[in-house]
Amino acid sequence: MARPSRADLRHNQRSRRSSRCRKCGAVLMAPSFRSADAEAFLSTLDQIHLVAIGPNERVSGYDFGNDLSAALNWAERENAEANIYWTVNSVRPRLNGKPRKGDIRAARFVHVDIDPPKTGGAFDKDAIIAAMEDLRTPPSFVIDSGGGLQAFWRLDGPALNLASIETINLQVRDFFEADACQNIDRLMRVPGSVNWPDARKKARGRVPSLAKLARDDDGTVYSPEELAAAFPPPKERPAQSSAKGPVSLPPLVSYKTPDDLGLSGLDPIRLAIEEPPGNDRSGDGLAVARLMANAGHDDATIMGVLLNPANRVSGHFLDQRDPKRAAARAIATVRADGPQEGETLGPPPGHQYFQIEQLIANINRRNGTSVPQPAATVISAPSRDPSWLHDLGGGLRMFVDHVTSTAPSPQPWLTLGAALAMYGAVAGRRYAGPTNLRTNVYSIGIADSGGGKDHPLRSTAKLMIAAGLAAHVGGSKIASGSGLISAVTAQPSILFPIDEIGFLISAAADRRRSPKHVTEILDNLTEFYSMADSTFLGTEYANKTEKPREVIEQPCLCLFGVTTPAAFWSSLSSSNVMDGSLARMLIFRSDNDYPNPRHEIDAVDFPADLVAHVQAVSQGADGHTAFPLGEGAVQRPKPYQVPYRDQAAALRARAMREEQTAMLRKHQGTAITSIIARLAENASKVALIKAICDNPASPSISTADLDWGYLVASQSVETLMRAVREHVSDSDAEAKLKRLHRIIADAGSAGIEHELLCKQARFYGSRRQLQEGLDFLCEGGSIRVDTIKRSDITGGRAKRIYYDID
Template sequence: MTDASFMAEHGARLVDNGYPVIPIMPGAKVPGRFSMGEWTPYPDWMRHADRPTKPFEIDIWRRWPGCGVGIACGAVVGLDIDVTDAALAIQLTDLATEMLGETPCLRIGQAPKRLLVYRTEMPFAGRKRHPLEVLARGQQFVAHAIHPGTGKPYSWPQDSLLDVPLASMPAVAEDQVMAWLDQAYALIPAEMKPRTLISDSAPAGAWKGPSDPHGTFEAVQAALQFIPNEDVDGASWITMGAAIKAALGEEGRQLWLDWSRQSSKSGASGRGDTPERRWKTLRPHSIGAGSIYAMAIERGWVPSPEVTLNATAAERAAQPHPAAGLLAKVANAAPTPAPPTYRVPPDLLEVDGALKLFVDYATSTAVSPQPFLALGAGLCLLGVVAGRRYRTPTDLRSNLYAIGIADSGGGKDHARRCAKRALYAAGLDRYLGGEDLASSAGLLASLQMHPSRLFQVDEFGQFLRLVLAPRAPFHKAAIWTELTKLYTSASEAYIGAEYADQKAKPRVTLHQPCACLWGVTVPGPFWKAIEGGALSDGSLARFLIFLTEDDYPAPVEHPADAEPTAALVTMLQAIAGGVPGHDHGGNLAEAMQASAPVRPYVVPLTPDAEAAMSAVRHDATERLRSHKGSFATALFGRYAENTAKLAMLAAISRDPAQPTTVVRDVTWAARLVEHSIGTLLREAERRVSDNDTEAKHKRLLEIVRDGGRQSRSDITRRSQFLSRREREEILASLIEAGLVIAEQEPGATKPTTFYSAVSPAWPARATEASP
């Protein structure tokens, strides 16, 4: 049973029910992570309490052997009744039902001990009054695993969290829960209440405090509120006095007196000055503020980020920092956006209508299926066929630029060929532009022949290097400029350059051109090409990035027939025809003209979809503000625009005759655009360099990351492009920066050094970090 994965069995369903799930180490009650064949504690698990668990996280955790399932508290609240008297446990449960409402979910680990589950709208800190504990924000409990004491799975005698969504759990507030704790604790017999603050598990003389025992008055005062003096024994009383005196000196005297007088024994001897007299005799050693903080945290205290715990650190912070000027520059610099996980979220592939028909067609006929690249190619295909026929209420059009990235031999070209076959089969081959853009004049001439064109460019990375090179020929460099202009001219007339000889070079005018571009490339040339500034100047911000999560998918021995399905052909023809009965400006779909304006059909949004789109626009504004001054602003500047375009295409894909954008279209589109932006930011951080030195650092770091734990000789063999001195200096700087860990192991003749990369702990925004 130890190898069974409770996460594989229950994790996904708990996430669907709205619970923040975390992995639990086998045979324990603590969060853990499995890496390099062994389990270790998971120090950053608390970040999962502040956001929904991502499907890709469950997909990773479910593969870890023996992985248990925990619930991160915050929105979830647990009442832990750790008593062995069955009658009392039932009495305390009944009291909770009376005061907080009846919860359907009760968990048993070692009967009659139990845990009751509730939810809260306003997360709060937990509180411990042994043997009772309120598990709240910053804490967790085990939902499904093997109990380390009984050797049996945890049980849910009534309903479990698998049966009851979080939204259906009874809601409680902090004051209600704390009132229950007070009344419940009053029912605990004296012999069950602890009389000592000293942990039985701590060895005699164990050092509990920090190397510096000094604390701050605000922190110690806050911590003492969580350590009530409930008639503690004399040793604990003296221990607390010594800790306060070591932490604060004479400044802590009144705190000690107030804490002492909480006990009913205070003054019972008739000598009211006993705490005062004891204070004078206290001579603290091996104890301090850290001991107070540890006891308070055990009882549910979560230190406020605004409170400084260490007095020496507070004094040092009050002094001007010797590097104040440099720190000011760092503080004013725009924060680096957090890249999301590398894995493609499965819900991005949950599409319907014509888009689903194309993705299914492209994947079923492929020897090396690439569904995410098929999605990108399908969007560009639908975008060009819907061109000049539909628009959003804000007059955005269906023109899209997208790039598919996969290694050689990974099947990246198949979707491009499928799009071409589909257009030919539907009789819409006039929508196909050239597969190579030789010049800006050729690009415009193609759109003059037909104003809605799909340009599918192979080896797009090499194409970018050519057109973005500092010494690129004018006719090549101008392609990038024209693509940028065409993207923003889809809702108006594009007016080209004026030449002196109008007869030989007449001005080009295109009414509402719909240029869609799908480029495929291998990673190396693409990331090398954008080192010249395409990120910072915003020209690449118009592109959606589709990076496969599997460069070499398992081959399909017998793929389906390469001919497009009749259903796909019919849907493409329906989209090209536009909305029946709507006047598109007098141009038949078969004779679309670039010289005449059109009146596209306005795709409406439901009220919920409009509210969701408004939230996306506000989110985009906040991201722009938070990343002001960095190249990320160019990407987030297109966040709302691309979301609106993709949401409209999802509606058209589903019902071209009467499309309406619904809230799930907006949600899906926002997730896809966010994933694309995050991919670009993450990969640029790893691969794009401003100079040769930075490029060497990143290249060596990638070697360490890709190879896992490696010896020095392994790294030397794979980094022959570096001199020995360069390699040593770069490794030293990577270790100093915390990006690489060096470990020594004894060898036959001398120690061997092994290097491994540190997984980045990205902040948890919408781009989610990999666990």
């Protein structure tokens, strides 16, 4: 190959030193090497070893010892084309080239490399540095590499135990959820040098930039023991070992399908393999591995399923550089908290999963109440008296007690819905359940006008403001889908207290008549609900410079809205029932629209212990840092994982999902399956919030928490199911028919006479149409009519009385 001429080299150098403006196309000059900045930094090192990595991965490196002048001249010359790095730790003398681990003689620093999120979006470096400053052991200095941030903790002397320093690097890396750069022979960017992006980074819009000190070196030093104690232990490396021992990797993978496992068509394992949700492919793979491990399948069988291209769940693993290793990590992860190979995690001998009716009856029996179980009802409504309040304590109980005691028209059931949404927002991004479930809930309080629903609505915002959490309170109205995204971007853990939410749902669900910016509200609410444990990536726009997409890590949007029955029932449609948007909401229908009023109520401030409790939840679990890089939207939080209190609680959680599956199979093909499908999830979320409110410092989920959460969620499901049967229709004729049926059903066992029915059913417009509706209901077996002849003395037409028999 011919050697390039000096003119070619100068042309290449000019090409690298310039770029074009993405708006106007003008040529922009790249920054140049800043010798003064490099000198100020390199002069602090007791040994200067530099490495240049240029085009085509050309690598050169030299040990300059203490010769600062020679190091600067070499760095400036090489930086015309190559990226310049310094070796973090001391190397063997006169090492020329890029060091390896065997070349490291002593450690000088603990370090971490934090790159911008690969999902795109803003990268708030100032917020990250400010968060580092709040650490008990802030870094000695921070370098802005031109892309990400590199933080360093200077050791109080040369550390010869390199393995221990690399372990501390791993602790810091896991704490910040940073890149895999914990190796002891790490190279880092020299401040004052130009960061030349490679072709891959250029394609993502990166341009040449200057590395610099983002936080000056303050001379702080730390002992390795001090740093090891300041950060949590490193996460277990599941690819190597787990609490249950190493994964048994087969030398050859034998592909398996659900048919090979003998799974039925509706078996949960088959569904997880063939129809994974797809929002989090890594999570889908873990779910299959966990289900199969719990069912007693060995590692080789699980790996055969995860790597089989014929199975949809294999997509995540086959996209990895080493699919077999990725599958092994997933299996090891579930083995760490599940059964050993060959075991089955199932119910103990003699255990029978509760049926829903039996479950609620057992809970009510413990509360000293007894509720009849109507045979035709899928879910039996819990007692309408406040028996659910008997098992309630902690912050939820304090909020409900205070708000109802200060309400002109107390509505404890609606107040509970407000409390769950408020605490869900306060705990947002700070806590996660055992299965990574989050605290984001949508609660809807329903009561008639003048029934007292506004007091709990206003109390949520007032309490959060009193606790210093005003920034976490969203607006009382949502005008558009983009406005909703902007609010969550500004505050990723947020509560929206919304009055008359029934009208909002009705407008957002009407895709034929409502503008797009309104219908996007319901779409975005639905998406945010499912993205609480992952990354919301927003919308891609053509002009990415002026309008980049919004990226929000683990958004926790909570909502408490109140509405009247008429407004909410009218918002129901077959579309928002089938797409599951309504099923995500917890419905709190008042059992008494007009409770006994309270008089002469004085304005009372929130009790100090209630305010302190809200603040305690907002601070998260004791000893756990949920936001190592700050609380911004693009910073990825590390929520405290709330465990099950014992094995009985874990089994109870499984039982709830089994009960849900049984109900789905029973109602397969009907419109209410989308409502039932959220039962176990909502119950688990309610149980998680209750556990956090009971003990914010160190919560754990008990069997009682899960039973109580299931009771709350099942009443919501029962309310929605009844509403769908009575109110949802796809045509005006069906709506009129259901309205007619409700009039007869509301008359109760006494029935309703034909004359009175005609007055209340004038919406039919004519007697003929009304009679056709009555005939349809009679023939369908929904109502019956009794004809009573008049006495001979009175004469006249026979009296007709209609009764509901559904």
